[in-house]
Amino acid sequence: MADKGKPAASKPVDKDAEQRKDIIRTIKGPVMARLLEMVPAFAAYDDPYGTIMSTPDLLSACLQLVRTRREKFQEFLVDIAGNPVSTDDVPLRCGRSLDQIVGMVVRSGTKAYSDKRWGSNTSAVHKVPVNPVQKGLLDKLKELVGGKWSDSEVPKPSPTQGDRFYVAIKDHLDFDWQVPLIPYFAELPVKLINELGRGVTSLRTPDGIAALADIGRHSMDQARKIMSDSMMREMLDTQPLAAKGVAFLGKDRYEFLHGAVYEKMGENFWEMCVDCDRLEAMEIQNAKDLEQMAEWLHLISGDTITQIVTYLQFHQIPIFLGVAQERLGEQIFSEIFGPPGNKKLIKMFCEKVARTPLDLADPLEDLKRRLPDVFNAYLRSPVDFEKGL
Template structure:
């Protein structure tokens, strides 16, 4: 058989790499120009893309502008068949979804911010620099100054340890970015860039998305206040590595509850919540005081937990007590809470029945305001429940018809105007 001539086949281009290049081209070119036309100050800059990526505040503003004026980008938001795309998950003609493109932009912004913060490049230079890098603090606009960077960063270093020595062949920014890049996906993460760069890289290596899923300053501070020993103990209590990873990916704050409960109590409470989707389940367990009460209050059974599951991630422990003080059966529990929410309105319902803020302001006067507000809401809840009890008793004694939900609705409607007036007066500025 005659030998065949050697043929060299050119490797086919990686579709993923092609999509990344196309998205980058679009962002640097036509998309950046569109933002330039919508944001007048950008007109003075020759490279609007670089200007946006150099400023977390400007990047955050661009995300907000996109959400506000999505129609201004309609010509980019089409699928491969040139059909309009109105959601964030459908693949666009460029090969990525809006959600994926946002993640790419957030990671690019974080990379730029890290290089500015640490004063060295992500990729080590081929020749050693004559002078060591000089970190320079990136400018913080008004939005980013609202985050208490120094306090939260200090808590992370105190409770999780100082950064470990830098390995040979790595830069400070390179080590940091490698530890965080796979955990960045959402536009709201931009405002936390100044905190992220202060967290030691080994903490990201350990917790990953557990940090970057904390979507408020309060939740980040609660995580910073946790000791690493609590998280390690929670891992020991949970035992199952996949279940522990599930907790980290959904709500690492649940580790404080898990470590407190111990193995047997955790198994009981977790078993009653297993039917929930993972995020809801771990949010319930992160609602620490209420979650602990589920085990410690002997009136509460697994079936009760299942009946209340839809509300347990937001219900405070005093509201939980109220439900059992009223001796509601399982069929009434959810209806009772829904009736309260419908008649009080969501904001008032959350003020009385929802989570109690545990992170205290640094300012003494603000602390006092918050405590007065919390005392009032707890007193108002107890008074409301007492009034429902009394109305229900009176109806029973008179032989009148009426359910506990109807009694609750009547009391809520009657008290709502005065409650709103008083709470508006007492609410701290950040809760008004």
């Protein structure tokens, strides 16, 4: 008698895929039901889940509800033993943390939006409603991209544009703050998103995305010619808006500044390069003065640099900036000394230092002792200080 054939080997279980399916079922079912209880207006939609996922404003609001009204969702936020989980980075019963699930939802929402915006291989294009608050900047983005990037890079309404956009950006989507930015990211050329890589996540505001579009392909290509491949990659990963400043500097001046302050500044060097007015003020400064203020160059304005070099001695520079930042606090320091800054106050502070008689035996230590009083006087009465009282 012939042997019976061996039973077919069972297909190995894809644990990751099963986790994803379980999470999606939970979100579409009980989590969606809870959201409908909390926001009854969602029930007016024919497909509440699909509408929320494809509408960034709604999706962002729902994610904020989960974060701020955690007690309403606590039954879903438990570990494998059923114990409540109170932090966002601890694995839940499904095997993933809340942070990881939020990342999944952000990517799913981006895919849903792009399919609705452009259509995909399996869906038709639909008109995407635009929030009036968004409309002005979105229109500006379209105009900037259309005028400053080549035809091959400008998003076109083809059936697969949504898929190309999603593939380009999905690996860089992890955070709920990115959801309101989805419509703005969608206006960027896919080629540029691929070029930026994780640098996309450095664009944390609609204005930042619009500023990138305003740079244009020419500046990006000029920056690539000026920098080494490794520095170009670091810039794109850290602060892509610096491309405009690098192009503004040109090769010789870029190499001078890079040699003078990059070692002390690290990645803050790219933040410094965002502001061309600041770079212009640095054009005529020597390397030693710039090195003394390297710790603050990404924070201060061009006018601050000019006044400091005009009034302060070489070794006084880091003492002045360090005490100012400590005494005034980050916000006031930025308002006065950061771009665009307060030109009158910058000059007043620098002049006061220049006029202060210091102990010749140890002038720097004496300056450290006297400077706090100057900034404290401003904090006590900004109006009187500006009047020179």
